[in-house]
Amino acid sequence: MRQFLILFSVISLSLFSSDKLGKLPVYKIAVEAISQTEDNIALRDFIKEQIHSTSRGMVSLPLKGTDTKVWEFDKEGNPSPKTIESLQNLAGTDKLILVSTEDGQAVISFVDVLHQKLEYRNSLPESLSKTLVSDFLGFLDKKNIYLALSETGTGSNSQLKINSLKPTYVAGEPIRFEIESTEDNYVYVVLVPENQKGEPVLLFPNQIQNDNFVRKGDKVTIPDKRISFKAASSPSKDRIRAFASREEWKEFQLRGKKEDSFYRLLPPAVTGTKTTARSMVMVTNSLTAPIEQTPVMEWEYQILSR
Template sequence: MKYFLSLSAIISLSLFSSDRIGKVPVYKIAVEAISMNEESLALRDFIKGEIQSTSRGTVTLPLKSLGNNGWEFDKEGNPSPKTQIRLGNLNDVDKLLLVSTEDGQAVISFVDVLHQKLEYRNSLPDSLSKTLVSDFLGFLDKKNIYLALSETGTGSNSPLKINSLKPTYIAGEPIRFEIESAEDNYVYVVLVPENQKGEPVLLFPNQIQNDNFVRKGDKVIIPDKRISFKAASTPSKDRIRAFASREEWKEFQLRGKKEDSFYRLLPPAVTGTKASHRSMMVVASSLTAPIEQSPVMEWEYQILSR
């Protein structure tokens, strides 16, 4: 989190057009069994059905000649050279979900194909495979929220205006700007880092400015002067995205550590085996709808090294 309290550089401030309106951000996920026993195939089909029925992603056609050899990652999630080559050969796939059941253990691994990184790996005894699936779906819900915050289409119908955000910043320079609303709205302001491995950070509301209902004509300084928000030393191109919503986003959790200034926008708590299949489906189907249905304006800025 502290990494995102520092930003990096860029050259132009731009307002994005409405050509991305209507885009529903979901990942293209290949779900594959890496051991072909009956239990592994059943687990593959079960989790594939869960993803499809709850609209958590687009499940692709089975991959050809996937095999169970060569999928190797170190403790940091980096692939071996052989695995790098295999991932590089995967086309039209965002994520690779590998499942297996061996020696009484069910295993789920989730790989970011583009960035060649193992993002999730967990295992439980076969008898707890549904609990394992629930844990993974909770992780995928978080990924879907971050994707919606980053990729939901912008348009010209947003009532929000941003002031004082400069086109360029110098490393270490404080970043602070003003949001103005032409209507009464709940406002959510997100930092989207250029590095796509990073996660969007909720700048507003935050632990000091926790009331994000902005009335027509009001102007709000973001972040509060009591919060340190500075540009980092590494040049980069980052985006500020401001969402206007008539209703509060009650579907999500706002959480942050006491020592951090900013919240994270997270999915509702999943109660594991106590959560019914029906309730999980209802939550997942509507999870990112508040984000996708809220008008959003986007600004881009650059940070220069000293």
């Protein structure tokens, strides 16, 4: 069971119009070949086209002097001092994709530029480079869902109310609150951690409360009293985001391990759903649309150390 600590000065309700976003929440991505060989450039261009054609990200212009920069990471994904210098020079870029072919292997690395961390690295024989790209795109779909859950703008037309959420908690104290819907809705409640390297957690529905259709006037305690959800000991600023949808989010898969209380919200590609190249473009373009188009309310609150 994972524990979470939520730190903020006062309880508040943030109101932002999703119309102000003007676009799907996606990352600004630079795709670069580690060395300018013919095979590396071909793999780089193929990945760029896949990301651009499916709207998985905003592909930035080629970087200058990429082949002379140092890209080194340890087993934990931490960059070397010279790599940190290279990352600090990447202005206006959220993520960096590095591709290379080494000893007959195609390699894809995905770097969080802001937090200077290697998030993904995988390799396959060059003959299976398209399979490698497909695996990476599934990973990117997952990241885009997390981004949409985190950044979709809230609006005053939300049909949800929250009760019993205290202004402050202490470390280790159970966190439990009540959601009320003013209309018949499918309700999705997500914990978004302050640490962007963490993943949003789907608090509702969960493995105990797997029916998330809430009728008008009904009140649901989240999480169920059979589930332990406590504040952890390390300070952080986290958010509770509640989405009210007239339609079920059928584009996504709910997945959780037996030992976990909470689900993960995943794209079909991550859970092994087969798609053709043509359908992949159509599905991906609308993958995060249900999240972006669903009214959402957000609450922030404070946990104090003991």
